[in-house]
Amino acid sequence: MIERLVMLNFSIGSIAFGVLLIVMPLLMNLKREWRQYIFFIVNIVVFTLTLKSVYAGIIAVFWIITPYLMAPFLVQESEKSISRFLKPLFYILMLVGFLYLMHYDWIIIFKKLPYFAALKFLGLSYLLFREVDYTMQYEYLREMKVRITIVDYINYVLNFYTIMAGPIMRYEEFVTDFYDSEKPALDGNAVMDQAHRIIFGYVKVYVISSFMSWFASYWFGRISEAGNLAKAVIIYVLFAVFNALFIYFNFVGYCDVVAGGAALCGMTLRENFNKPYMARSMTEFWNRHHITLSEWIRDYIYSPVIKKLISGPCKKNLFAGQCAALFITFLIAGIWHGTNLNYVVYGLLEGLGVVISSVRKSKLQKKYGKKGYKEYEKKLPVIIFEHAWTMLYVALSFSFVGYDVIGFIMERV
Amino acid sequence: MDTKAKLNEVFRDVFDDETIEITDEMTADDIDAWDSLTHVQLVVAVEEAFKCKFSTVEVMKLKNVGEFIKLIDRKTGNA
Numbered sequence: 001m002i003e004r005l006v007m008l009n010f011s012i013g014s015i016a017f018g019v020l021l022i023v024m025p026l027l028m029n030l031k032r033e034w035r036q037y038i039f040f041i042v043n044i045v046v047f048t049l050t051l052k053s054v055y056a057g058i059i060a061v062f063w064i065i066t067p068y069l070m071a072p073f074l075v076q077e078s079e080k081s082i083s084r085f086l087k088p089l090f091y092i093l094m095l096v097g098f099l100y101l102m103h104y105d106w107i108i109i110f111k112k113l114p115y116f117a118a119l120k121f122l123g124l125s126y127l128l129f130r131e132v133d134y135t136m137q138y139e140y141l142r143e144m145k146v147r148i149t150i151v152d153y154i155n156y157v158l159n160f161y162t163i164m165a166g167p168i169m170r171y172e173e174f175v176t177d178f179y180d181s182e183k184p185a186l187d188g189n190a191v192m193d194q195a196h197r198i199i200f201g202y203v204k205v206y207v208i209s210s211f212m213s214w215f216a217s218y219w220f221g222r223i224s225e226a227g228n229l230a231k232a233v234i235i236y237v238l239f240a241v242f243n244a245l246f247i248y249f250n251f252v253g254y255c256d257v258v259a260g261g262a263a264l265c266g267m268t269l270r271e272n273f274n275k276p277y278m279a280r281s282m283t284e285f286w287n288r289h290h291i292t293l294s295e296w297i298r299d300y301i302y303s304p305v306i307k308k309l310i311s312g313p314c315k316k317n318l319f320a321g322q323c324a325a326l327f328i329t330f331l332i333a334g335i336w337h338g339t340n341l342n343y344v345v346y347g348l349l350e351g352l353g354v355v356i357s358s359v360r361k362s363k364l365q366k367k368y369g370k371k372g373y374k375e376y377e378k379k380l381p382v383i384i385f386e387h388a389w390t391m392l393y394v395a396l397s398f399s400f401v402g403y404d405v406i407g408f409i410m411e412r413v
Numbered sequence: 414m415d416t417k418a419k420l421n422e423v424f425r426d427v428f429d430d431e432t433i434e435i436t437d438e439m440t441a442d443d444i445d446a447w448d449s450l451t452h453v454q455l456v457v458a459v460e461e462a463f464k465c466k467f468s469t470v471e472v473m474k475l476k477n478v479g480e481f482i483k484l485i486d487r488k489t490g491n492a
Contacts, residue, residue, distance in 0.1 A: 136470055303472065307457060310454060311460070318450060
């Protein structure tokens with residue numbers, strides 16, 4: 001029924017990506033006026049070759065083109081305009097479509113619908129972020145006279161450097177950077193810097209993170225042999241720490257490779273990490289880890305949710321409104337990360353973590369006053385405690401990412 | 414009362430500080446209590462005071478108080 005297509009393997013470790021990494025800087029520097037068209041063709045070809053079936057192709061075209069065509073109709077001109085209904089309907093349909101295509105296995109209704117795994121296409125979860133950004137910003141983009149063409153839109157959503165796992169650029173940011181004529185041409189030193197970044201990126205992914213992953217699997221396999229609870233807890237912590245390090249090096253290495261590759265083509269990608277394990281609270285952690293995701297959820301989930309809450313149900317208790325908004329935001333972000341129940345637990349833990357850190361900060365500020373709190377934060381035991389607690393909490397919450405911890409526990413209960 | 418004066422009252426109310434004098438160049442860095450929570454509070458208070466609604470993107474793009482005043486004027490038809 002479902003025709004098999006070429007199904008190109010596309011990851012930063014694939015031959016296809018390796019070839020593009022070398023060829024693209026040469027192609028993109030052929031002629032300035034051709035850049036966007038060359039990039040457009042490559043993005044379309046790469047994306048098409050990765051499709052698993054003709055049906056996936058049809059759905060992908062629909063999924064990508066609809067937001068582009070719909071954006072002008074989602075502009076809210078007046079209270080009476082049709083977009084008042086169209087806008088929420090559009091985003092609800094988009095969300096339902098996304099949940100269906102991702103095939104969340106704990107949403108029971110989807111289990112009753114026919115589904116083909118071959119319908120899922122490359123970068124589906126990241127496409128959603130870019131499409132929401134484009135449609136939400138459309139009115140502003142027109143006002144600011146930001147260049148909007150189908151070529152730029154496709155290059156933005158299907159950018160082969162970022163399609164796999166971000167960073168999540170904004171449309172305005174991408175286009176402004178792509179056509180920035182004042183950017184200096186890369187000299188020998190800059191090329192060497194980016195080449196180093198790519199090589200070290202690969203080392204992080206294929207050497208360091210592989211080691212970490214091996215240790216994590218090793219300890220995960222040992223939990224059931226622990227014998228008593230105390231031992232099991234220690235082994236679990238070891239597993240969780242190595243798993244968190246695996247996630248960090250794998251993701252940071254990936255970002256280095258794609259950012260270096262894009263830089264050689266004259267594109268600047270947003271930095272996604274800023275020493276996350278230097279964070280002293282979960283709130284700070286999310287400002288340093290996967291930054292483009294944190295900013296996206298801040299703008300498109302947290303802001304509207306908190307606004308609704310504090311102008312309605314939480315009018316009397318603003319702090320409760322803030323905590324509820326933080327919790328909802330991180331729960332959704334957690335669920336977005338993966339399709340099974342482990343990611344729901346992960347989301348709950350992230351939500352709880354940022355709420356705890358906000359409550360603690362607010363309590364301490366009340367107790368010591370704003371100035372006193374700053375002094376308190378300078379004390380060595382406090383510094384050590386906050387670093388250790390944050391690292392441990394991150395590791396424990398991340399242990400639900402990539403491992404079926406729930407299944408493991410259920411088997412034993 | 415012009416937009417700026419009325420906005421100034423909203424600022425004093427939200428930040429609970431009668432000494433605040435807003436300027437066009439003022440940003441969140443200039444007021445200690447201006448954090449992510451008071452920011453949303455401010456937006457909601459302004460919506461109530463001026464009887465208008467702002468979208469997420471409009472609020473996201475504001476760079477300083479001057480731009481906020483311009484936005485309010487545009488929304489209320491004073492521009």
